[in-house]
Amino acid sequence: MKKHLLTLALCCVTSLSFANEEVKLEKIQVDTSNPAVKRGVEAFMDSCHSCHTLKYIKYQDLVGLGFDKAKVKEWQGDWTLDAPVMGMMPDDGAMAAFGKLPPELSLMARARDGGNNYLYSYLMAYYTGADGVTGNHVFPASKMPDPLGISSATEPAQRAEIAAKAKDIVSFLNWAADPHELERYKLGTYILGYLFVLTSLLFVMKKRIWARLN
Amino acid sequence: MSNKVMQWIDRRFPLTSFVQHDLSEYPTPRNLSYWWNFGSLAGIVLVLQVLTGIFLAMHYKADVNMSFASIQHIMRDVNYGWLLRYMHSTGASAFFLVIFIHMARTLYYGSYRAPRELLWWTGQGLLLLLMGTAFMGYLLPWGQMSFWGATVITNLFRATPFIGDQVVVWLRGDYTVGDETLTRFFALHYLLPFVIIGGVMIHLIALHMVKSSNPSGIDLADKDNIPFHPYFTIKDLYGLGVFLMVYFGFALFFPNLLIEPANNIPANPMQTPNHIVPEWYFLPFYAILRSVPNMVGGVVAMGLSVILFAFMPLLDRSKIPGGALYRPIFRVQFYLFIIDMLILGYIGYVPPTDQTIVIGQIASIAYFCSFFVVPFISTAEEKWLRKRGLPKQVEALIASEELQKAQKKTGGK
Known part of the structure; x- marks a missing residue:
């Protein structure tokens, strides 16, 4: 029976690792620290905000991350602080340029198989083919032009810089998808600590009460 | 004083005899293993699901244009909304895990055999209700997998002889899964748990008639039975502590493990996901x-x-x-x-x-x-x-x- 419980648990866990990954994604450790997320905001505003929207993130949330209001004002333009972070490209312009709307990014870090690893690998997967046309290994049908310039970067130092920027963007998008993640871990540690003590006491009590039977 | 109050109540409602019969003196086989903890665990998960669900319903909007955003509102803006939602989504998996173990224990030890057939059958009814409730709840976030899962499963009712197509439309309230489907699934997802609670009562009445089975698989003589309280109250509480550690471990550290990535994309009836999988x-x-x-x-x-x-x-x-x-x-x-x-x-x-x-x-x-x-x-x-x-x-x-x-x-x- 013990084996049975284990296999059931394993079933839940292993069934997740069968996601169909045709392209091997690069695994990254997401930096969830506030400085990394803030660097990610700046990189996002530089490289993504011109087209992409963050529907569920408000400019106010960026202030909450620790940016001063003057800095946020630069990004928010005429929008108010409680407006969502809308992309700067009008829809008809996007349709004319790409034939489709750039996807909304607030949940992108959770909306693809591979999550953060997918995002990072995708941003880094641009290459220039023999014919001079830019392609993407991870998502060949992508309409997005290489946003960070990795396809034309040849210098190792430059490539490292772009990789760092891509990681920062992923840090920010990871935060945007789940802003309460760190709070959740903190609460989780307290709850598990509390439950561990409580359960240990209950175990001792159980032993004592059952000892009466003998 | 309290004696008098109890007397007053007992003349009007069988409180003392109920507590004695079903709790403090309820005879329970002393050789039950920890596999017998999962019944009471299932009851507690049910309570957790109902409680978190009621608070989620206060912030959720059952409308195809608003439900996805209302989940994001819960996850981001509602105080501890993320906790409620992750507890509820993890709770669904926990519920099935507990129920599957509960059923496996029944199968392994032959607990379904006479005289416990009705106990087993009421449990079967509860399983069906649970499956229905979980299936309808999965539509509510209105993500891609919600929509396409509901589409695939409601479509199965086309197999009904003669009136298949009508049955499908009747279930969905529309020709496709849409606003009508969402609102009725929400109504039923709120109703069915209370039907389940009723079913659990019946399940427990049947249990207390035939009493628990045990690893030896027979009715034990009276000397091998011990009162439920305090022996099994403490044993169940200890088991609950262990269960809650696993449950909160998943709910707070790996809450997205069992949420399909595609369900973080709003439902799009024009685009089928590459691969539709149920929970x-x-x-x-x-x-x-x-x-x-x-x-x-x-x-x-x-x-x-x-x-x-x-x-x-x-x-x-x-x-x-x-x-x-x-x-x-x-x-x-x-x-x-x-x-x-x-x-x-x-x-x-x-x-x-x-x-x-x-x-x-x-x-x-x-x-x-x-x-x-x-x-x-x-x-x-x-x-x-x-x-x-x-x-x-x-x-x-x-x-x-x-x-x-x-x-x-x-x-x-």
Whole structure:
């Protein structure tokens, strides 16, 4: 029976690792620290905000991350602080340029198989083919032009810089998808600590009460 | 004073006798293992789901244009909304895990056998209600997998003879899964848990009539029974502590493990996801559905695969007590069945290829066979075991069981 419980648990866990990954994604450790997320905001505003929207993130949330209001004002333009972070490209312009709307990014870090690893690998997967046309290994049908310039970067130092920027963007998008993640871990540690003590006491009590039977 | 209050109440409501009969003095076999904890755990998960669900419903909007955003509102803006939602989504998986273990324990120890058939059947009814509730709840976030899962499953009702198409429209309230479907699924997702609570009451009344089974698989004489309180209240509480650690471990550290990435994309009726998968707890049954090439056949097979458990009391002819404990062949059969379920679960998860379809068909046939062979194997096994000579303790158990039966008969007259 013990084996049975284990296999059931394993079933839940292993069934997740069968996601169909045709392209091997690069695994990254997401930096969830506030400085990394803030660097990610700046990189996002530089490289993504011109087209992409963050529907569920408000400019106010960026202030909450620790940016001063003057800095946020630069990004928010005429929008108010409680407006969502809308992309700067009008829809008809996007349709004319790409034939489709750039996807909304607030949940992108959770909306693809591979999550953060997918995002990072995708941003880094641009290459220039023999014919001079830019392609993407991870998502060949992508309409997005290489946003960070990795396809034309040849210098190792430059490539490292772009990789760092891509990681920062992923840090920010990871935060945007789940802003309460760190709070959740903190609460989780307290709850598990509390439950561990409580359960240990209950175990001792159980032993004592059952000892009466003998 | 409190004595007087109790007297006043007891003259009007059987409070003291109820507490004595069903709690403080409720006789429980002392040899129950920790596998017997999962019944009360299921009850507690039900309470957790209802409580978190009620608070989620206060912030959720059942409208195709608003439901996805309202979940994001809960996750981001509502105080501890993320905690409620992750507890609820993890709770659904926890519920099925607990129920599957509860059922596996019943199968392993033969707890479904006389006189506990009604207990087992009310449990079967609860399983169906739980599946319905979970299925409808999964539509509410209005993500891609919500929408397409509901579309695929409601579409199965086309298999109904003569009026299939009408039944599908009647279920959805529209020609496709849409706003009408969402609002009715929300209404039912809120209603069914209370029906489940009622069903649990019936399940418990049946339990308290026949009392708990135990690893020896017979009614124990009075000397082997101990009062539920304090022995099993503390044992259940300790088990609950362990369970809550696992539950909160998942809910707070890996809450997205069991949420399909595609469900973080709002439902889009114009775009089918690459690969539609149900939640993990439906996978074995989904694999059986897909294994039958004909749709009507698939639906019948899937329905049967869930219902078949109810026939176990009729299929199992063995009189050897203790379920799998003293029945080596039944035990092997049990483990093979669990392995078969895991294979089916895997097959239900992966996109179908020629190879997985064949494996799925073999596993589905094995699934049904493992039920249909039970009457023959159980009688043959009993004959073989008796011929070989049962262990002394088992002989003693059978003798005491028969003695008790005889006593009950004469006592009744």
